Amino acid sequence: xxxxxxxxxxxxxxxxxxxxxxxxxxxxxxxxxxxxxxxxxxxxxxxxxxxxxxxxxxxxxxxxxxxxxxxxxxxxxxxxxxxxxxxxxxxxxxxxxxxxxxxxxxxxxxxxxxxxxxxxxxxxxxxxxxxxxxxxxxxxxxxxxxxxxxxxxxxxxxxxxxxxxxxxxxxxxxxxxxxxxxxxxxxxxxxxxxxxxxxxxxxxxxxxxxxxxxxxxxxxxxxxxxxxxxxxxxxxxxxxxxxxxxxxxxxxxxxxxxxxxxxxxxxxxxxxxxxxxxxxxxxxxxxxxxxxxxxxxxxxxxxxxxxxxxxxxxxxxxxxxxxxxxxxxxxxxxxxxxxxxxxxxxxxxxxxxxxxxxxxxxxxxxxxxxxxxxxxxxxxxxxxxxxxxxxxx
Ligand code: NI
Numbered sequence: 326x327x328x329x330x331x332x333x334x335x336x337x338x339x340x341x342x343x344x345x346x347x348x349x350x351x352x353x354x355x356x357x358x359x360x361x362x363x364x365x366x367x368x369x370x371x372x373x374x375x376x377x378x379x380x381x382x383x384x385x386x387x388x389x390x391x392x393x394x395x396x397x398x399x400x401x402x403x404x405x406x407x408x409x410x411x412x413x414x415x416x417x418x419x420x421x422x423x424x425x426x427x428x429x430x431x432x433x434x435x436x437x438x439x440x441x442x443x444x445x446x447x448x449x450x451x452x453x454x455x456x457x458x459x460x461x462x463x464x465x466x467x468x469x470x471x472x473x474x475x476x477x478x479x480x481x482x483x484x485x486x487x488x489x490x491x492x493x494x495x496x497x498x499x500x501x502x503x504x505x506x507x508x509x510x511x512x513x514x515x516x517x518x519x520x521x522x523x524x525x526x527x528x529x530x531x532x533x534x535x536x537x538x539x540x541x542x543x544x545x546x547x548x549x550x551x552x553x554x555x556x557x558x559x560x561x562x563x564x565x566x567x568x569x570x571x572x573x574x575x576x577x578x579x580x581x582x583x584x585x586x587x588x589x590x591x592x593x594x595x596x597x598x599x600x601x602x603x604x605x606x607x608x609x610x611x612x613x614x615x616x617x618x619x620x621x622x623x624x625x626x627x628x629x630x631x632x633x634x635x636x637x638x639x640x641x642x643x644x645x646x647x648x649x650x651x652x653x654x655x656x657x658x659x660x661x662x663x664x665x666x667x668x669x670x671x672x673x674x675x676x677x678x679x680x681x682x683x684x685x686x687x688x689x690x691x692x693x694x695x696x697x698x699x700x701x702x703x704x705x706x707x708x709x710x711x712x713x714x715x716x717x718x
Contacts, residue, residue: 327445328441328445332704335703336700338437342362342433343430343433343694343699344414344696345362346429346433347417347693347694349417350405350424351402351422352403352404353462353465353466354379354380354381354462356381356402356403356462360381360402363432363436364383367383367457371443372386372387372457373385378480381462382459382460382461383457383459384457384480384481385439385456386454386455386456386457387454387456388453389446389449389450389453389455390451390716390717391452392451392452392714392717394714395453395454395481395484396485397455397456397486398455398456398457399662400435400458401661402463403461403462403463403464403468404417404424404425404429405464405688406422407688408421408690409423409425410691411690411691413693424694425687425689427490427678427694428463430702434489437699438703439457441706442455442707445707451710451711451714453713456481458472467622467661469662469664470661472664472665478669484669485631485669485670485672485713486632486666487632487636487671487672487673488665488671488672488673489674489702490673490674490675490676491676491678491694491698492677493680493685493686493687494677494686495677496679497677497679497680497697497698498677498698498700499677500640500643500644500701501650501653502633502636502649502672503628503633503655504651505628505633506589506628507655507656507673508655508658508660508673509587509625509659510587510589511584511585511658512585512619512622513585513619513622514619514620515582516538516581516615516618517578517579518538518541518613519534519577520532520537520576520611520612522574523574524575525573525575526573534575534577534613535569537579537613538579541604542563542566544603545561545603547603548596552595557592558655560585560586561585565580565582565583566579566581567580585597588627588655589625590624593621593624597619601619623664626659626663626673628671629666629670629671636674637649639705639708639709640674642708642712643704648677653675676698678695678698679698
């Protein structure tokens with residue numbers, strides 16, 4: 326029996342499961358129903374299942390033959406705090422929560438791949454160990470980081486790790502494999518400027534937090550335009566500027582905040598240092614006090630050369646060269662698969678979600694995962710395992 330014999334039936338069941346997950350979205354670290362369903366599915370397949378990693382995370386182990394190589398396949402399980410505007414029968418049953426990023430599809434496809442691989446193992450299709458990693462809290466909370474901190478790679482040693490995300494706008498069932506940076510690192514900052522407030526008609530009697538803030542917004546842009554290699558990419562966006570409450574009073578305090586994006590850890594360091602320098606300099610120039618609170622978010626997601634090469638080959642075999650994109654620009658969005666891929670060489674690919682119904686962008690209240698790409702997703706995972714852990718003989 327080969328994959329094509331049982332795949333149609335498997336895809337039908339996985340699509341039903343996907344819609345059930347869509348109807349019952351759960352937020353970061355609260356994915357108890359989802360994790361329960363995942364663990365039960367994997368147990369029924371006869372896999373060794375480990376639960377409670379990063380609260381709701383689940384890992385399952387599938388061993389074939391005697392091979393010492395091991396790889397990890399990762400799916401995310403969480404939904405978003407967003408009211409769903411779709412009206413189809415599988416719309417969210419939970420007010421204010423929604424699977425608007427397709428993690429329902431990622432979870433379902435990886436379960437389908439696990440089932441397929443269990444069946445194929447008995448025919449000697451691969452040799453080695455596959456870890457199925459179902460992580461909580463991809464959205465903002467960094468469930469991937471928590472899994473790593475709780476010993477994911479010590480408990481389950483593996484040489485490579487792989488991720489996949491559906492991508493609206495790319496043709497349904499196409500696959501994008503980008504070597505090197507694929508998603509940005511995302512940091513946050515807040516700057517609190519404290520001045521000596523004054524009557525607006527007598528500014529010389531105080532100091533001006535608004536003017537200092539305005540100067541700061543301008544000066545921060547020089548981090549990208551002057552302090553960053555023109556062939557590197559970075560974004561500094563000031564997205565908040567709060568201060569003042571009357572036309573005739575210069576306020577005591579102004580607060581600014583925003584985000585910093587880049588693709589290289591070294592550049593992340595340089596941007597943070599540069600921001601501190603500019604904040605201190607502008608504060609001195611305007612006789613105000615300025616405090617910078619800079620917090621590191623998700624690191625850049627970097628696809629390592631060898632796994633990216635493997636994924637490209639696999640994608641070509643599964644969907645054909647004309648549906649594999651290798652030269653797309655990376656995204657300035659962020660992804661916590663980066664926490665896994667910075668420990669173990671990895672590759673994270675985009676699976677085209679199409680542009681039809683539900684093809685609207687991720688995090689839209691009208692979004693839906695496209696069930697027509699489930700088959701491609703399962704085929705991709707299965708072929709990847711066969712290529713990464715080749716059967717002997
Ligand atoms: Ni997502």
